[in-house]
Amino acid sequence: MNVTPATAGRAVLLRAIQIEARNAAIYESLAQLFQGCEDSVEAIFCEMAAEERQHGAQLTEQYQERFGPVPTLAEQPKEVIEAPDLHDPEALIFDSMTVVQALETGLRAEQEARDFYRQEVARTSDPELQKVYRELGEFEETHVRVLNEKLAEKRNAKNSITR
Amino acid sequence: MPKTLLPGDAMATVSPAAQAAVPVKVSEDTAWRFDVFARWPWLKRLVRVRSFQFLVMLPNLFMFYLFLIAGLFGTPVGNRNIIIVFVWILWWFLLIALLVPFGSRVWCTICPLPFFGDWAQRRAVINVRSGQSPGTENKFFGLQKRWPKQLSNIWTQNIGFLFLATFSALLVTRPIVSAAVFGTLFLVATALALFYRLRTFCNYVCPISGFLSLYAMTSTVELRSADKDTCLKCKTKSCIRGSEKGWACPWNVYMGKLDRNNYCGLCFECVKSCPNDNISLFVRPFSSSDVILRGYDEVWKACIMLVLALTYSVMLLGPWGRFKNWANLSEMHDWGGFGLFAASQALLALVIFPGLFYLSIRLAKWYARADTVPTKELFLKYAYMLVPMGLLAWIAFSVPLMMVNGSYIISVASDPLGWGMNLFGTADFPWTPLWPQWVPFLQVPILLVGLYYGLRGLHKVGRQIFTDPAQLHRSLLPPAALLVGVTLVFLKLFIG
Numbered sequence: 280m281n282v283t284p285a286t287a288g289r290a291v292l293l294r295a296i297q298i299e300a301r302n303a304a305i306y307e308s309l310a311q312l313f314q315g316c317e318d319s320v321e322a323i324f325c326e327m328a329a330e331e332r333q334h335g336a337q338l339t340e341q342y343q344e345r346f347g348p349v350p351t352l353a354e355q356p357k358e359v360i361e362a363p364d365l366h367d368p369e370a371l372i373f374d375s376m377t378v379v380q381a382l383e384t385g386l387r388a389e390q391e392a393r394d395f396y397r398q399e400v401a402r403t404s405d406p407e408l409q410k411v412y413r414e415l416g417e418f419e420e421t422h423v424r425v426l427n428e429k430l431a432e433k434r435n436a437k438n439s440i441t442r
Numbered sequence: 443m444p445k446t447l448l449p450g451d452a453m454a455t456v457s458p459a460a461q462a463a464v465p466v467k468v469s470e471d472t473a474w475r476f477d478v479f480a481r482w483p484w485l486k487r488l489v490r491v492r493s494f495q496f497l498v499m500l501p502n503l504f505m506f507y508l509f510l511i512a513g514l515f516g517t518p519v520g521n522r523n524i525i526i527v528f529v530w531i532l533w534w535f536l537l538i539a540l541l542v543p544f545g546s547r548v549w550c551t552i553c554p555l556p557f558f559g560d561w562a563q564r565r566a567v568i569n570v571r572s573g574q575s576p577g578t579e580n581k582f583f584g585l586q587k588r589w590p591k592q593l594s595n596i597w598t599q600n601i602g603f604l605f606l607a608t609f610s611a612l613l614v615t616r617p618i619v620s621a622a623v624f625g626t627l628f629l630v631a632t633a634l635a636l637f638y639r640l641r642t643f644c645n646y647v648c649p650i651s652g653f654l655s656l657y658a659m660t661s662t663v664e665l666r667s668a669d670k671d672t673c674l675k676c677k678t679k680s681c682i683r684g685s686e687k688g689w690a691c692p693w694n695v696y697m698g699k700l701d702r703n704n705y706c707g708l709c710f711e712c713v714k715s716c717p718n719d720n721i722s723l724f725v726r727p728f729s730s731s732d733v734i735l736r737g738y739d740e741v742w743k744a745c746i747m748l749v750l751a752l753t754y755s756v757m758l759l760g761p762w763g764r765f766k767n768w769a770n771l772s773e774m775h776d777w778g779g780f781g782l783f784a785a786s787q788a789l790l791a792l793v794i795f796p797g798l799f800y801l802s803i804r805l806a807k808w809y810a811r812a813d814t815v816p817t818k819e820l821f822l823k824y825a826y827m828l829v830p831m832g833l834l835a836w837i838a839f840s841v842p843l844m845m846v847n848g849s850y851i852i853s854v855a856s857d858p859l860g861w862g863m864n865l866f867g868t869a870d871f872p873w874t875p876l877w878p879q880w881v882p883f884l885q886v887p888i889l890l891v892g893l894y895y896g897l898r899g900l901h902k903v904g905r906q907i908f909t910d911p912a913q914l915h916r917s918l919l920p921p922a923a924l925l926v927g928v929t930l931v932f933l934k935l936f937i938g
Contacts, residue, residue, distance in 0.1 A: 304677035362674040
């Protein structure tokens with residue numbers, strides 16, 4: 280198959296939209312998993328699911344501006360990029376999940392996505408594609424910043440309680 | 443695996459089955475593993491059958507019922523009653539010497555204790571019920587409360603097992619006591635299932651589950667996801683949340699990141715519920731992969747088990763009649779002696795031995811000049827050495843029990859309640875110890891195997907902490923010396 284820069288850029292953006300939608304679903308699953316545990320863990324995962332949906336909507340807007348209506352893709356993204364996951368497989372047994380760990384789950388995923396897009400900028404020679412990757416990298420960087428701020432807030436709150 | 447966004451389909455992950463069809467060496471530090479389901483797909487089809495667990499549990503449920511009847515109404519003579527002979531000689535030997543080392547927690551697959559609890563929670567024996575209960579995609583019944591956070595560990599199991607072990611002389615000789623204990627466990631398992639979510643009894647209360655979780659770490663089999671990336675991308679997390687094809691993991695384990703056997707009860711529900719067909723059974727070398735204890739409760743479990751193997755060996759195999767009499771409360775009625783025995787055993791298991799281990803860790807830190815390594819980290823990680831050592835010490839203890847008393851199995855099979863029946867014509871089979879003179883020749887190599895795997899495990903976890911070989915070896919010396927010391931004590935007990 281011939282992949283031109285334009286179609287490649289379109290595919291990249293489309294895939295990014297799909298990934299945001301997938302991750303929203305994953306966060307919703309994690310939120311449900313922690314129902315009845317520490318309330319705020321469930322709430323944090325719900326919040327992150329909503330954020331992912333919002334990111335998806337922003338990317339959809341971008342796509343529509345550039346390429347027109349977003350096609351419906353039956354196939355799920357095969358990429359792992361920015362996949363949030365439970366770090367501790369026994370977290371539910373030991374009831375050990377905290378709000379900070381939940382936020383760290385999201386942060387790891389966003390950082391991974393940001394680093395990936397940055398690497399792709401360096402790896403690609405096509406300027407159009409580089410532009411798409413750069414924008415996506417900046418997009419993820421914003422999310423990393425937001426999550427870092429939330430984490431700092433939670434850690435500070437925890438420290439002040441401990442003191 | 444390289445990750446790229448271009449073109450989307452070009453970097454499809456390698457299919458799990460293709461990845462795992464041949465034994466692979468994952469990394470320098472990871473042992474090979476062999477995908478059983480990829481090699482024998484019929485086995486996967488078998489465990490996927492909805493009635494699989496019920497069918498393998500059913501004979502055990504019947505046996506359990508028979509044992510309770512025998513305990514309550516059979517002869518009070520221990521070696522003529524099936525509950526004593528089949529449970530404390532046959533089952534114990536099979537469990538510790540075969541099922542755990544070669545089958546992980548396969549006993550939990552067939553254990554009858556949670557049967558009625560599961561039934562009450564699911565209101566189904568075989569079928570799955572879709573719906574919504576807290577944390578799952580299945581409909582469960584009962585109060586579905588969460589177990590208190592403060593008790594979400596294995597301390598209850600530790601204390602429970604130590605308590606039962608203290609009364610072991612009663613337990614292994616009096617059918618009525620065995621029946622009372624197993625009957626109580628059965629009732630507790632059922633009652634907890636009515637109030638709390640999933641297998642609360644198995645995870646936090648069952649005293650048998652506690653040591654199974656610890657020693658399953660060494661096992662040569664593991665149930666794991668075949669491809670971790672597939673789990674990362676999975677939107678539903680059905681292995682832990684359940685689906686219309688399988689119940690939510692009764693043990694609350696997330697397969698996507700599972701890296702040790704401790705809390706996987708091998709119910710195979712995740713094999714049924716995984717939408718990506720990504721769960722498989724692997725064979726791996728003994729005591730090779732799961733080498734990290736995660737908390738003090740698990741370290742104390744390792745200490746308690748090792749100490750109990752030692753005190754049991756003193757009591758049942760040693761030449762000291764006085765100790766035996768102290769433990770044998772039911773016949774000797776020596777309350778003072780029993781109190782002394784119980785207190786000494788608890789002190790040794792809960793304070794002295796863990797204290798010695800802690801001391802070895804402090805020495806290791808000092809000798810290796812490892813000021814930057816937290817003592818807790820070293821304490822938790824180096825405790826793995828006690829796991830294979832403990833298991834092999836228990837096997838070494840159990841071998842003579844089987845060899846010396848195994849013939850009772852033949853006679854009791856014909857007369858399970860001691861009522862004078864002769865079902866298979868073997869009721870009068872005489873007590874025939876099997877080559878008792880060879881016992882020490884079996885015990886010594888078994889113990890040495892335990893020492894080898896203990897030291898090997900110690901070295902393996904040490905390499906995860908220290909990069910400098912000199913520092914590594916210095917840090918290993920004190921705990922290794924403790925392990926050698928423990929082995930020598932066992933050898934002294936076994937061969938005099």
